[in-house]
Amino acid sequence: MELNKLRQKLKNENLNSIFGEITKISATSIEIKGLKTGIGDIIKLISNENEHLQTLAMVVEIKDKFSYLSPFSFIEGFKIGDRAFLSDAGMQIGVSDELLGRVVDPFMRPKDGKGAIEASKFMPIMRAPIDAMKRGLIEEVFPVGVKTIDALLTCGVGQKLGIFAGSGVGKSTLMGMIVKNSKAPIKVVALIGERGREIPEFIQKNLGGKLDDTVIIVATSDDSALMRKYGAFCAMSVAEYFKEQGKDVLFIMDSVTRFAMAQREIGLALGEPPTTKGYPPSVLSLLPQLMERAGKEEGKGTITAFFTVLVDGDDMSDPIADQSRSILDGHIVLSRELTDFGIYPPINIQNSASRVMGDIITNEHKLLARKFKRLNSLLKENEVLLRIGAYQKGSDKELDEAIAKKDFMQKFLGQNPEESFEFNDTIELLKQIDTSIAMPNNQNLGSSNATLPNPNQK
Ligand SMILES: Nc1ncnc2c1ncn2[C@@H]1O[C@H](COP(=O)(O)OP(=O)(O)OP(=O)(O)O)[C@@H](O)[C@H]1O
Ligand SMILES: [Mg+2]
Numbered sequence: 001m002e003l004n005k006l007r008q009k010l011k012n013e014n015l016n017s018i019f020g021e022i023t024k025i026s027a028t029s030i031e032i033k034g035l036k037t038g039i040g041d042i043i044k045l046i047s048n049e050n051e052h053l054q055t056l057a058m059v060v061e062i063k064d065k066f067s068y069l070s071p072f073s074f075i076e077g078f079k080i081g082d083r084a085f086l087s088d089a090g091m092q093i094g095v096s097d098e099l100l101g102r103v104v105d106p107f108m109r110p111k112d113g114k115g116a117i118e119a120s121k122f123m124p125i126m127r128a129p130i131d132a133m134k135r136g137l138i139e140e141v142f143p144v145g146v147k148t149i150d151a152l153l154t155c156g157v158g159q160k161l162g163i164f165a166g167s168g169v170g171k172s173t174l175m176g177m178i179v180k181n182s183k184a185p186i187k188v189v190a191l192i193g194e195r196g197r198e199i200p201e202f203i204q205k206n207l208g209g210k211l212d213d214t215v216i217i218v219a220t221s222d223d224s225a226l227m228r229k230y231g232a233f234c235a236m237s238v239a240e241y242f243k244e245q246g247k248d249v250l251f252i253m254d255s256v257t258r259f260a261m262a263q264r265e266i267g268l269a270l271g272e273p274p275t276t277k278g279y280p281p282s283v284l285s286l287l288p289q290l291m292e293r294a295g296k297e298e299g300k301g302t303i304t305a306f307f308t309v310l311v312d313g314d315d316m317s318d319p320i321a322d323q324s325r326s327i328l329d330g331h332i333v334l335s336r337e338l339t340d341f342g343i344y345p346p347i348n349i350q351n352s353a354s355r356v357m358g359d360i361i362t363n364e365h366k367l368l369a370r371k372f373k374r375l376n377s378l379l380k381e382n383e384v385l386l387r388i389g390a391y392q393k394g395s396d397k398e399l400d401e402a403i404a405k406k407d408f409m410q411k412f413l414g415q416n417p418e419e420s421f422e423f424n425d426t427i428e429l430l431k432q433i434d435t436s437i438a439m440p441n442n443q444n445l446g447s448s449n450a451t452l453p454n455p456n457q458k
Contacts, residue, residue: 020084023066028225028269030057030069032084037067040126042087045071045078053077056087058226061270070266072226091126093234094119095241100186103203103216106231108238111199111218123237125230129292136296138329138356142304143423145181146174148347148413150426152369153332155304156356157248158296162256162324163308165334165346171308172198173417174334174345175252176206178306179214181420184250186242187214190235193228193258196220206417221258228262229286236293236303243301251294251303257310260287260320276319284323291327330354343414350377365427372433375402376409408432 020034022045032043037059047053055078057069069084093108096119103112110117138156155161165171179187189207191199199218203209215238219231232253239251253259260283267280274280294305307328311321325331331352338346350373358366379402385391386403393400412429415421421429 018086020067020086022078022080022082022084025075025078025080028070028265029060030071030075030078031066032069033065033067035067035084035086037062037086040091041067042091043067043069044085044087045069045075046083046085047078048082049079050077058091060266068270070226070269071224072230073224091230092122092124093237094121095123095238096120099215099238100213101211101215103199103211103218105223106217106219106227106234108234121241123241125233125237126289127237127240127293129289130295130297134298136298136302137359138296139360141360141423142184143182143426144178145420145422146177146345147415147421147426147429148345148349149178149332150421150423151365151412151430152349152372153330153347153352153354154357154361154365154369155330155354156360157304158294158302159330159354159356160291160294160305160328161307161330161332161354162321162328163306163332163334164311164321164325165308166311166336169334169336169339170344170346171310171334172202172206172254174332174347175254175306175308176202176208177345177415177417177420179207179250179252180210182250184248184304185213186239186247187250187252188235188239188242189214189216190232190251190253191216191218191220192231192235192253192255193219193221193262194254196222208418225262225265229259229266232259232290236290239303239305240293243297243303245301247301249301249303251305253305253307255308255310256287256324257308257320259290279319284319287320287323288327291324329356343410344417345415347413349373349413350380365430368427368430368433372409372412372430374398375405375433378402379406379409405433 020032022030023033024031039059041059043057043059045055045057055071055073055075057071059067060070061068095108098117102110102114102117105111108117136158138158140157142155142157142159143150144155149155163171163174179189217231217235217238219228235253239249242249260279263283263286264279267282268274272280272282291307294303296302307324309321309324311318333348333351334346335348338348378399382391382399
């Protein structure tokens, strides 16, 4: 076993004895000659003056005898004539169970100062998505411990969902709640393009510092575009490593937008034409390559994935938001408008949808959820009328019911970040939309008998 590990390691380190040399260096790309390369090959650059100055780069364009590379890290210090080796193993990362509880960079190098991580297996970074015929049906509920989602936007094991929101609306907080409260045995968190300062804050504040079953993969905003792009794929490979052991994995990534921006940088530098919002066409084909790798595969485990998508100025027609929505099987939209009213988590239930919900919940749950959504929409629709007191009680029976249950609904939709609710308790609570309140005959329209049980603190 040990020998095998060593062999794998050597194989991965093995560099060809033939090498090429750097012929041109620009701010974002490097030209080399002397190597026969293919697109996507990994090249190791080593400085002639200083053996320790090394970096990895990827072949992104080939023309005549020249290959054009996009580097994974800074290229300061490299000079014309420095050596370029073709890496035999291609794009692989070393993974193992030791990753649990750790914070690492896309190459699985520790970022938490807790010592080296020994690889037990090498996983390719770029892989084909799950074969369509091998995709298992989503038929089991994936409880996330957030009442609004479990009750009204129920997720399934192996589902892919997007969390769409503007900046500062509450994505990270909601992500943290999902990671903390869901019962998946393995959790993989990819933080792509976040400000470096936010990482320890996210771990401490949103995850509560509990990491035993979690791997956090980080590529911050100051990392190279290639690092941010492949950071997301590396994180998916880690999730796949656990999935192949038959485990149910929660994969959560913040944010798809920063990942797309990294590809925009790479694509534009290579001369791709910019389209809407400057995104080159390759961005749109890259999103399914990543997202379609999540899901349920027959005979193996599952990857239930949540991707956050930043919507600029809350504009839902943003190309990245649009493309993500078409690939994912559900979207949770967070509204700034709700935060203005102090409603947290600010999930806009009217604009959100879980496409698998209907297949995985009971009929009773379906009816309750439908009723909740309908009453909530009615209130929203008549908000102005109600506020100015122009509505005459008794004119519309359903609206009267909605008014009577307003308080209950509002309480139901609110949840503090440290609260966690069991799925069954959430459904019991949801039943109050149907039974708890007798039609009020008094003028106190906001009153409700609804009582919320104590949340199950974990
Ligand atoms: N469930 C909640 N309960 C109370 N406050 C919340 C909740 N969710 C979010 N907030 C408030 O909203 C603020 C912003 O949240 P958060 O950092 O999660 O947003 P974000 O969308 O990730 O922001 P950014 O775009 O900067 O990454 C938090 O500092 C917190 O005060
Ligand atoms: Mg955030």
